[in-house]
Amino acid sequence: MQEMPGPAHPAGSSGRILFGTYLIQYRQYYVGESMSKRAVDMTFQAIYTLTDLRVLLRETAPSHDLDKDQRVQAERLLENLERQVMSLKQEMLK
Numbered sequence: 472m473q474e475m476p477g478p479a480h481p482a483g484s485s486g487r488i489l490f491g492t493y494l495i496q497y498r499q500y501y502v503g504e505s506m507s508k509r510a511v512d513m514t515f516q517a518i519y520t521l522t523d524l525r526v527l528l529r530e531t532a533p534s535h536d537l538d539k540d541q542r543v544q545a546e547r548l549l550e551n552l553e554r555q556v557m558s559l560k561q562e563m564l565k
Contacts, residue, residue, distance in 0.1 A: 513559040520552045 527545055531537055537545060 507562055510559055510562040513555050513562060517552060517555040517559065520548055520555060524548050524552070 524545065527537075527541060527548070528535060531541065
C-alpha cells in the first residue's frame with residue numbers, strides 16, 4: 472500500500488488513516504488569512520441567534536402571528552443579529 476504525501480493532520484498525527492485497504496489523507500485548505508478568534512466567535516453567536524429566531528418561528532407556525540412578548544423577543548434577537556453581523560463584517564474586512 473502506498474502512502475500519499477501531504478501536510479500533517481492538525482491534531483499532530485501524520486494525518487494518514489488506514490481504512491480497510493484504502494488510505495485516507497486529511498488535508499487542510501486555507502483561503503486567504505486565517506480568521507481571528509473574534510470573527511469565529513461572532514459567527515457562532517450569529518448562528519445561535521438565528522437558531523433562537525427559528526425556534527420562535529416554529530412556536531408560532533403556521534401563521535407566525537406574534538403576540539406582544541414574542542414581538543419584543545423577535546425585535547431583541549434581530550437587533551442582536553444585526554450587531555453580530557456588523558462586528559463580523561468589520562473583523563473580516565479589516
